[in-house]
Amino acid sequence: MSYEIKLDIFEGPLDLLLYLIRKNEIDIYNIPIALITEQYLEYLDIMRSLNLDLAGEYLVLAATLIHIKSRLLLPPVEGDEEGEEGEDPRNELVRQLLEYQAFKEAALNLEGRPLLDRDVFTRGARAEELAAQEPEEEVMIEVGVFELVQAFRVIVSNLDHSEDMAIDTEKMSLTDRINEIMERLSEKKELTFTELLGERNDRKRVVYTFLAILELMKLRMIRAYQLGPFGVIRLFLAVEG
Amino acid sequence: MKEKAAILEALIFASEVPLTRDRIAEILSDTEKKEIETLLEELTHQYEIRGGGICLTEVAGGYQFRTRQDLAPWIRKLKAARSAMLSPAALETLAVVAYRQPLVKAEIDRIRGVDASGALKGLLDKKLVRIVGRKDVPGKPIIYGTTKKFLEVFNLKDLSELPTLRELKDLQGNDGEQQDQGYEGRTPAEDPL
Numbered sequence: 324m325s326y327e328i329k330l331d332i333f334e335g336p337l338d339l340l341l342y343l344i345r346k347n348e349i350d351i352y353n354i355p356i357a358l359i360t361e362q363y364l365e366y367l368d369i370m371r372s373l374n375l376d377l378a379g380e381y382l383v384l385a386a387t388l389i390h391i392k393s394r395l396l397l398p399p400v401e402g403d404e405e406g407e408e409g410e411d412p413r414n415e416l417v418r419q420l421l422e423y424q425a426f427k428e429a430a431l432n433l434e435g436r437p438l439l440d441r442d443v444f445t446r447g448a449r450a451e452e453l454a455a456q457e458p459e460e461e462v463m464i465e466v467g468v469f470e471l472v473q474a475f476r477v478i479v480s481n482l483d484h485s486e487d488m489a490i491d492t493e494k495m496s497l498t499d500r501i502n503e504i505m506e507r508l509s510e511k512k513e514l515t516f517t518e519l520l521g522e523r524n525d526r527k528r529v530v531y532t533f534l535a536i537l538e539l540m541k542l543r544m545i546r547a548y549q550l551g552p553f554g555v556i557r558l559f560l561a562v563e564g
Numbered sequence: 565m566k567e568k569a570a571i572l573e574a575l576i577f578a579s580e581v582p583l584t585r586d587r588i589a590e591i592l593s594d595t596e597k598k599e600i601e602t603l604l605e606e607l608t609h610q611y612e613i614r615g616g617g618i619c620l621t622e623v624a625g626g627y628q629f630r631t632r633q634d635l636a637p638w639i640r641k642l643k644a645a646r647s648a649m650l651s652p653a654a655l656e657t658l659a660v661v662a663y664r665q666p667l668v669k670a671e672i673d674r675i676r677g678v679d680a681s682g683a684l685k686g687l688l689d690k691k692l693v694r695i696v697g698r699k700d701v702p703g704k705p706i707i708y709g710t711t712k713k714f715l716e717v718f719n720l721k722d723l724s725e726l727p728t729l730r731e732l733k734d735l736q737g738n739d740g741e742q743q744d745q746g747y748e749g750r751t752p753a754e755d756p757l
Contacts, residue, residue: 426656
């Protein structure tokens with residue numbers, strides 16, 4: 324057998340398996356697992372010997388194939404509790420292969436369409452320019468603690484460090500800050516993190532504001548949303564009124 | 565040519581993006597939607613029988629003038645060949661998103677049997693795929709869908725114009741349940757835009 328083919332043409336383990344099935348002119352509904360497993364493992368060996376980065380997914384499928392092979396060798400257990408009796412152990416794999424094949428065809432189909440800027444062209448303006456003019460198709464994404472911490476880090480890193488020396492006469496408590504945030508939110512409905520901080524961006528204020536927001540989110544009093552990843556984080560009251 | 569048809573032609577010509585029926589109705593406020601529909605059909609037909617280099621194409625929910633497909637080699641000369649094609653991995657990923665949207669990355673990985681992170685990022689950068697929201701399950705995974713630009717680039721009126729996926733043959737000894745959540749006879753979901 325010769326393996327004079329480019330290995331990087333495979334888009335993944337399922338693709339390789341489909342290739343082997345086609346090459347051997349095998350009926351996909353009746354895959355000779357022993358033969359296919361053997362050939363599949365041979366390909367993995369070649370890929371390894373070529374120092375190709377063998378993605379873990381290839382090994383997972385190898386394990387699946389060997390598992391199926393072993394199950395085919397065993398007589399069906401009577402009264403199998405998993406309720407799998409009667410079902411061909413290959414079925415799950417076949418389903419996966421057929422599904423993948425359908426999408427592979429769909430992908431080819433897409434590629435065969437008259438593509439903009441390849442087969443058909445619009446007047447003057449290039450697609451990229453159009454995209455830039457289009458209003459961004461964005462929706463609000465609910466923000467998790469992780470994104471908030473990210474925003475917090477950005478603000479803290481922008482702080483004026485000379486302030487650290489200033490004597491702080493303003494007394495602040497978390498409760499005060501929470502009340503203030505709730506008050507401002509009920510007035511304005513929507514505030515960004517930066518707006519909440521106001522002009523006096525000293526470290527203490529930032530930290531207290533951040534803690535207050537976290538507390539309010541935990542209590543489900545407010546919700547934080549952003550427009551797409553890395554967008555501005557906006558805070559809303561969780562309950563209207 | 566009727567005056568209204570001339571206005572319509574001018575509007576589509578001057579628009580930077582595919583001109584939607586709604587937008588036309590807004591501008592031609594004294595014209596019935598039905599009449600606009602007829603005018604659009606007539607105009608499309610006129611361009612067809614004219615056999616010129618420009619076609620009036622219905623794409624991404626609107627109308628746009630596009631060059632005739634078989635003239636592409638000439639235009640490519642004009643545009644100094646800059647048609648970056650999508651990789652097979654990107655196309656496969658895009659196909660999965662287009663047919664199964666809205667969906668999370670884990671679903672794409674499962675169908676393709678490989679990690680789709682790279683392909684997905686490329687598609688997001690190209691604005692063919694967008695983030696639709698987050699699924700309300702632990703970890704709040706991101707939900708993806710296709711964009712309007714996807715329809716424009718692939719010359720599609722809407723998602724229902726995608727051909728139906730090849731149907732699964734019935735598997736012996738299968739109770740069929742698993743196939744129901746598959747794509748048997750399934751047509752793509754309506755454009756969520």
